Amino acid sequence: MKNQSKLQSFGELQQARVIALFSLVGMSITFVMMCFAVKNANSILAISLLFASVVYGLAFYLVNNKNKVKLSSYIIIYSLYALMLYLVYSGGVASTGPLWIFIVPPVSLYVHGLRRGLINIAVFVLLICLIMFIPQSFYAHAIYPIEFKLRLLYSFLTISFLSALYEYSRSELYNKALELNKKFHRLAHYDDLTGLHNRRDAQLKLNEQIAVADVSKPFSILLCDIDFFKLVNDKYGHSAGDAVLTELSQVFKTSLRETDYVARWGGEEFLFILAQTDQTEAFDVAERLRCTVFQHPISLDDEDIRVTISIGIKQYNPQLTLDQLINHADKALYEAKRLGRNRSLPTP
Template sequence: MKAQNSSRSIIMRFYHGVISSGCRDYNDEETNRKIVVVNLFALVGMSITLSLGIKALFNADYPLGSVLLGSAFLFAVCKGLLHHSKLRYSHIITPVLLVICLMSLMIFLIIGGGVANTGPLWIFVLPPVAMFFAGVVFGVVTMVVFTLICCVIMFYPGEALLMTSYPHEFKVRLLLSFATVTFLSAFYEHSRQTSFRIIRDISEKFEKQALNDPLTDLPNRRGVQQFIDFEIGRAKRQSEELSIILCDIDRFKQVNDKYGHDAGDIALQHVASLFKSSIRHQDAVSRWGGEEFLFVLPGTKESDAEHLADKIRQSLADTPVQLKNEQLTITASFGVAQLNLSVGLDKALSLSDKALYRAKENGRNQVVTASSLTPKA
C-alpha cells in the first residue's frame, strides 16, 4: 500500500514537473491541453533527435548529426521556456518555435536525404502537429508554404538545391501523399474543435441549469450556496457583517387557485425581477423554494437588512402584477437575520425562518428581525 502510494506520488510529481509544466490556472482548458501536448512533443522530439544526432555523429555524418543535435537543443529550449518562463505568451511562442524547428528539420532532411534517402518520410509528422498547434486556418497556410518550399527545392532545375537525388515519381508521390495527409489532418482538427465546442457549450448549459431556476432566472438553492460560502469566507477574513432575508409570498396558494398556475408563474417572475432590481450588485437574491426567496447581503448588519427588506416589501405591495385582464397586488412577509460567522448559515436560516413565521402570524406583509424574537436582558 505504502509502495503503491509512493509510486503514485512519483508519477504525479513527474506529470506536474515534466508533462504539465507551464499549465496555468488562468488558462482555459484547451490552452492547458495544448501546453501538455507541447511538453510531450518537445520531450519526444528532443529524445528522438538527440539519439539520431548522436548516431549520425558516430557514423561520421557530421552535417546531419549537428542539425539533429541543434534541433534537440531547440526542443529543449521550448521545454525550458514552458517550465521556467513567466512569459504570459509562452504557450503561443513555444508551439510556433516547435513548428518552425520541425519544418527546418524536415527541409534539411529533404535536401540531405537523411539515412539511405529516407529523410523525407518524416515530413508526415508535420500536418497533424501544425493543425493542432496553429488551428485549421494557420495550419493549412503553414503547410501550403511548406509544400511550396519543398516543390522549389525538389524540382529546381538540375536538382541544384538538393545534396542527394530522388526519382521523379518519388517526389510527385511524396507531395501528393503529403497533401492528402494535410487535408485529412485539417478535417480531423476541424471535427475535433467542433466537437470540443459542442461539448463545452452543453456542459456550460447544464451547469447553468443546475444552478439556476428556469422560471425566474434567479440562482436556485445550489446556486446561491456557492455565493454564500464565498461571502462567509470573505466576511470572516475582513471581519464584516453578513445578513440574510428570507421572504415568502403571502397567500400564494389563493393566487394559484383563483387565477390559475400560469398566472402564479407570472406573479413569481414579477416578484423575482422586482427583487433583482432592488438590491446592490454585491448582493444576491435566489429562489429558495416554491414561493420563498433568500437574499444574501454582504457587509450588511441586521438593522440595515431590515431597512432594505421593508423598502422591498413596500415596493412589492405598491407594484401590482399585470395579468391578462386584471392587475393583481402581491404582498410578502420577510424574516431578517444577521449571520453569527462563528456559528454559520444554518443557525441564521433557522432564525430568519422563525422571524418569517412570526411575520406571517402577525398578519403578513411585514418584516420581522431575528433579534426582535429574543427577549432583551
C-alpha cells in the same frame, strides 16, 4: 464559470504535457540522427540536427520549467518546419529526408488548431513543391524521381486530410464538453424558471459567507415570501404564477446592490444575502424591496395586478449554525405573515 474554468485549465494542462513530451521526443530523435550523421561524415546534416536538438531542448525547458506553453509550441512547430524543409532540400541520408515530413500535419494542427494549422500546411506544401520541382539550373538541391515526388505529395495531402478530420472531431467534442459542462453547471446552480441562483447554490454561498464573516461588520439574510401566491395560481393559472415569479425576480435583481445576492429558495420563497450589512441596514433594504414590489404592477391576461411580499430578517452571529440562521429568518417571516403580511420583520 468555475467548473468550465476547471475544464479549460485541464485542457491547457493536457496541451502543456503533449508539448513537453513532443519536445523531449524531438530532442532525443534529432540527437540520435545527429550521431548517425556524424558517423556517416555528413557534417552539414549533423550540425543541422544538433541545432534542432538544442532548439527542442530549449522548448522542453521553457514548457517544463517556465510554463511557457505558447512560446514553446511556436519554437517546436517553426523549427520543425525549418528542419523538414532542409531535409527535403538536402535529401538527408540516402535521399530519405522527405519521408519525415509526415509528422508535420498532426503536430501543426494540434499546436495551431484547424484553421491556422491548415494555412501553415498549405504554405509548407507550396515550399516543398518549390524546392522539389524547380529545375537544378536555378539552384542545387536533392534530386528525386518524379514518381517519388508526386507520391510523396499525394501521401502528405492524404495524411493532412485525415489529421484535419481528426482535429475537427477532437475540437467539436471538446466544445461540446464545454457546453455540456456549462449546461450542467447552470442546472446545478441556477433556477430554470427565474434565472436566479437556486437553493443549492444559496447554501454554498451562505457557507462561504459564514467562513469569511467579519464580526465587526456581519452579514444579514432576508427570507421573502409572496403573499397569497396560491390565490394567483388559482385565479389566473400556474403559467400566470410562473410569470409573477419571473417578473419579481427581475425586480429583485435590479433593486439590489452589487454586493447583494438573491436566490429562489423554493416555491414562492426567495433568500437574500446582504454582505457587510447589520440588521438595521438589512431592514432598510427589506423595506425598499417591499415598497418596490408593491408599486410594481404585473400584467396578467390584460389585467394589471399588484402583489405584496413578507420578509423575515436575521443578522448572522458566530453562535448560529446555518440551519439556525435560516430558522430564525423563517420564524420572523412567519410572524410577519401572521401580523397581516406586506411587512418586513427583524428577529428580536
